[in-house]
Amino acid sequence: MRVESWVVRGPAIPMTWEAREERAGPDEVVVEVAGCGVCHTDLGFFYDGVPTRHPFPLTLGHEISGVVVDAGPGVEEWIGRAVVVPAVLPCGACDACRAGRGQICPNQIFPGCDVDGGFGTHVRVPARGLCPVPDLSDPQANPSQLDLPLLSVIADAVSTPYQAVVRSGLAAGDLAVFVGAGGIGGFGVQIAAALGALAVAIDVDSTRLDRMRAHGAATTIDASEMPTKQVRQRVREVAEAHSIPTWRTRIFETSGTVAGQSTAFALLGHGGVLSIVGYTPKPVELRLSNLMAFDAIAQGNWGCLPEYYPAIVDLVLKGRVALRPFVETRALGSINSTFEELHHAPANRRVVLIPER
Amino acid sequence: MRVESWVVRGPAIPMTWEAREERAGPDEVVVEVAGCGVCHTDLGFFYDGVPTRHPFPLTLGHEISGVVVDAGPGVEEWIGRAVVVPAVLPCGACDACRAGRGQICPNQIFPGCDVDGGFGTHVRVPARGLCPVPDLSDPQANPSQLDLPLLSVIADAVSTPYQAVVRSGLAAGDLAVFVGAGGIGGFGVQIAAALGALAVAIDVDSTRLDRMRAHGAATTIDASEMPTKQVRQRVREVAEAHSIPTWRTRIFETSGTVAGQSTAFALLGHGGVLSIVGYTPKPVELRLSNLMAFDAIAQGNWGCLPEYYPAIVDLVLKGRVALRPFVETRALGSINSTFEELHHAPANRRVVLIPER
Secondary structure: EOOOOOOOOOOOOOOOOEEOOOOOOOOOOEEEEEEEEEHHHHHHHHHHOOOOOOOOOOOOOOEEEEEEEOOOOOOOHOOOEEEEOOOEEOOOOOHHOOOOOOOOOHOOEEOOOOEEEEEEEEEEOOOOOEEOOOOOOOOOOOOOOOOOOHHHHHOOOOOHHHHHHHHHOOOOOOOEOOOOOOOOOOHHHHHHHHOOOEEEEEEOHHHHHHHHHHHOOEEEHHHHHHOHHHHHHHHHHHHHOOOOHHHHEEEEEEOOOOHHHHHHOOOOOOEEEEOOOOOOOOOEEOOOOHHHHOOEEEEEOOOOOOHHHHHHHHHHHHHOOHHHHHHHEEEHHHHHHOOOOHHHHOOOOOOEEEOOO | OOEEEEEEEEOOOOEEEEEEEEEOOOEEEEEEEEEEOOOOHHHHHHOOOOOOOOOOOOOOOOOEEEEEEOOOOOOOHOOOEEEOOOOOOOOOOHHHHOOOOHHHHOOOOOEEOOOOOEEEOOEEEEEEOEOOOOOOOOOOOOOOOOOOOOHHHHHHHHHHHHHHHHHHOOOOOOOEEEEEEOHHHHHHHHHHHOOOOOEEEEEHHHHHHHHHHHHOOEEEEEEOOOHHHHHHHHHHHHHOOOOHHHHHEEEEOOOHHHHHHHHHHHHHOOOOOOEEEEOOOOOOOOOOOHHOOOOOOOEEEOOHHHHHHHHHHHHOOOOOOOOOOHEEEEEHHHHHHHHHHHHOOOOOOOEEOOOOO
């Protein structure tokens, strides 16, 4: 079928609207895009020379929701279904996948990096790993009346901190500390709170912190004018007030900055777990031996296994993780100006681009 | 009962031989020391201002084997038994212990730090966690005819890398890379090999590497005149030659140096696990986000749970982890000159001090 999309022809060169033919091969589907979120990673590909695995020309976009309109042999049952397309689609067949390590599947498909992504009318992806979305017109299933484009942000911004939270071993009653309450941390705080943890949001932006107090954070800490030692002291006070030991404290680095990594590492206590969820290419100086002295763990997190997605959709539809205050929708046609804007001033809301129809 | 030991009265002041009364309280035993290993930690306490939790005057020594000669109410069955005393004795009753996190038990007893240690005729410790040693006169149980003093090094030098190896999830056929083949790494390499892994020893000392080739290392890498990139390339070649993926590669930092930590971190690939076993108070600069990009883990390791000790004693007695080439015994009376010597030039063998009788 004929599809159209915004194609990157070269770094920072305005994307152009182009047509191509797509056809679902065996075990593949074509999804009509409802919405596609703009991620910091897209800006890295477009402006900062972070290489995509498939070279330009390429259509970016990996935070996709939509409806399956074509399906190849073997997966015809998907036709007509509303889906969220996980940002990382492991092959399911390799040694890593069979060992439960789909996050590092060497054959994984990352739309907008390995293949043409979601900034277009349609996207072709493997059917394996797609997350079906319940009937959104059913008020029982969808009491908050969320729409399909909004759900696109589940594919990375919500699912990535979800996997990090699950892997950290977070349990009800634990302390969950997020360093960075932006696009990833804002959802992370809500997920941790929804799972029964006491969530603490740390940021340098008071607007973000105000929003987190209304959405899951039991405590917020403005680190903009506070030395790391004082931030650590504040976190310890919260933990002590709730009798939560260090080994039931999970720290999430969701700022993707050197300052954030430095703070997050300094928050580790005996038996603590630190999740590295944000990314910065810059090095950081830290006392790695603290991990030994504290019998602690620093755990990196890449994407989210498709297996976790149904539980995430459930949390979102039940309103336990709010999307609306954290998401802004725009027409897909604004992509070049939107990229330019986000490149210069990171938004406080995730931008979802919606194809015009 | 009257016991005698070498007492530290102040930092770097020669220890003095002093007598005291000891009596096993409820759930406690008094062990007649067969041997007590000298650990880098002891030198840190004595020379470098690392604080012991119980202030001086104190008897150091936490790597102890011996025979139980007195037992308090409730644990009388221990009398007469040969034992290894774990360096870390968790209380077994607190929340952390009940959650299986004895390593970070806040009430843990570390002889020679919390209470008088093993550089004496006797030591008083909790019975809980003691590791019974089989009858060493039985050639079936002890084919290599090891003696009880030698087994003291199990209490830290062997058990600490053992726990790190177990926690790393190492399985037969995996690649185990040790950065540092000294007091800890030398045993780590043997343990990994005994568990069926392909073990690689990296060091800057060719004597140590020669020894590792005879004891478990499938490959050794002399990093003394090689940039980190080349070390990484060599490790990759070994992995590829044996078709071992990065996510089945476990890296162990056992040098306790900044250079070692830097190298070990650089060896991480997709899905890798890095164990921090050695200690240095110095900071290191590294790209922490690699953990995220590689979906990798850096895991600190403190001591070893007493539960693991019987399996370790078994590996040692079966000759699968050799002690003799890695251990040197001396009379306890040499303690002051031995400390002085080790302080100036780290030995290539663990020194075990044996009380004169």
